Amino acid sequence: MLTLHNEKLKELASRVLAIEAEAVAKLIDRIDDHFVHACRLMLACQGRIVVLGIGKSGHIGGKIAATLASTGTPAFFVHPAEANHGDMGMITAQDVVTALSNSGETDEILTLLPLIKRLNVPLIALTGNPDSTLAKAADVHIDVSVAQEACPLGLAPTSSTTATLAMGDALAVALLEARGFTVEDFARSHPGGRLGRRLLLLIDDVMHVGEQMPRSAPDDLLKNALLEMSRKGLGATVVADQTGHVLGIFTDGDLRRALDRQVDIHATRVAEVMTRQCKTIAPGMLAAEALRMMQQYKINALPVVNSTGKLVGVLNMHDLLRAGAL
Structure with a gap:
C-alpha cells in the first residue's frame, strides 16, 4: 500500500475540491432558455416530477427528487431497471419525467424512451453530452457537462455528479421561489424533525x-x-x-x-x-x-x-x- 505524507493528502483533496468548484461555477453560463423551459414544464405539471437515473446518477436523482418534494414540487425517484420490469406503471400522463445520464446513452433509460413518448409526457434530460440520444429525444436538454472528473483516473463520477446535483438544486430553488413556498410550507414537509418543531411550534x-x-x-x-x-x-x-x-x-x-x-x-x-x-x-x-x-x-x-x-x-x-x- 502506498503511504502518502499528510501534505500530499491535503494537496490531493484540495485538487478535488478545486476541480469540482470550477465545474459548478461553469454551470452559471448554462442557466439559459433551456433552464427556463424546464422550470415552466415543472411548474405546469399536474402530477409529479419523476426522476430517472442509474448508478451514481441514480443516487443523485434520488436526492434531487427528495429536494424537489421537500420544497413544494411533488416528485419521486424511479429506478430505470425497475421501470423496465413493472415500475413504469408509476408514471402517468400528468407527470413530467426528468432523466439523468452523464453519457446520455444509458441503455436502461433509452429503453424507456418509446414508453415515455407514448405517454406524451414532457421529458427533461440532464446530460453531459448534448449530442447524445437522450439529449436529442428530450423536450428540454440541460447541459451539465464537465471538463474533467476529479478522479485522477478520470473514471469515477465525481465532478459530473456534483454538477448534476448542483443543477438539480438550482431547479428546485427556482421552483420554490416561483411557487411562493414559505418557511411554514417547508416546516409542514418536515413535521417530525427538529426543524419542523422549530418552525411549526406556536x-x-x-x-x-x-x-x-x-x-x-x-x-x-x-x-x-x-x-x-x-x-x-x-x-x-x-x-x-x-x-x-x-x-x-x-x-x-x-x-x-x-x-x-x-x-x-x-x-x-x-x-x-x-x-x-x-x-x-x-x-x-x-x-x-x-x-x-x-x-x-x-x-x-x-x-x-x-x-x-x-x-x-x-x-x-x-x-x-x-x-x-x-
Whole structure:
C-alpha cells in the first residue's frame, strides 16, 4: 500500500475540491432558455416530477427528487431497471419525467424512451453530452457537462455528479421561489424533525394558561407574590389588574434587587418593586420568535397578551427549550 505524507493528502483533496468548484461555477453560463423551459414544464405539471437515473446518477436523482418534494414540487425517484420490469406503471400522463445520464446513452433509460413518448409526457434530460440520444429525444436538454472528473483516473463520477446535483438544486430553488413556498410550507414537509418543531411550534402550544399562570394583583404583598411564584414554578409572576390588563412582571431578578434594598416582603406591595412596561408577546406567534426575544432581552419569562392587552398566558424559556423551539 502506498503511504502518502499528510501534505500530499491535503494537496490531493484540495485538487478535488478545486476541480469540482470550477465545474459548478461553469454551470452559471448554462442557466439559459433551456433552464427556463424546464422550470415552466415543472411548474405546469399536474402530477409529479419523476426522476430517472442509474448508478451514481441514480443516487443523485434520488436526492434531487427528495429536494424537489421537500420544497413544494411533488416528485419521486424511479429506478430505470425497475421501470423496465413493472415500475413504469408509476408514471402517468400528468407527470413530467426528468432523466439523468452523464453519457446520455444509458441503455436502461433509452429503453424507456418509446414508453415515455407514448405517454406524451414532457421529458427533461440532464446530460453531459448534448449530442447524445437522450439529449436529442428530450423536450428540454440541460447541459451539465464537465471538463474533467476529479478522479485522477478520470473514471469515477465525481465532478459530473456534483454538477448534476448542483443543477438539480438550482431547479428546485427556482421552483420554490416561483411557487411562493414559505418557511411554514417547508416546516409542514418536515413535521417530525427538529426543524419542523422549530418552525411549526406556536406560543399557544407551550404557554401556561388558566390556573397554571403565575398572576398577582398590584396590591398583593410581596410575600404573597413570592408564594405565587413558588407554586407555579416559572420564576416570575405577572402583575395584572382586575380586568386582566398586564401592568408589569415580578421576576427572580426583581426579587434580588428588592432584597438588596432591604425591602420588607411583609409590608411591600408587589407593584412597588415589579418591572413596569415589561416585554410581552402576542398569541399565535412562533415559539422560536419568543425564544429569540427572550435571548435578545435576557429574560426568562414572557407574558402573552391579546390585542386588547389582556393576559392570556405565560411563557418560560425552559419550556420553550424542552419543546424544541431552539
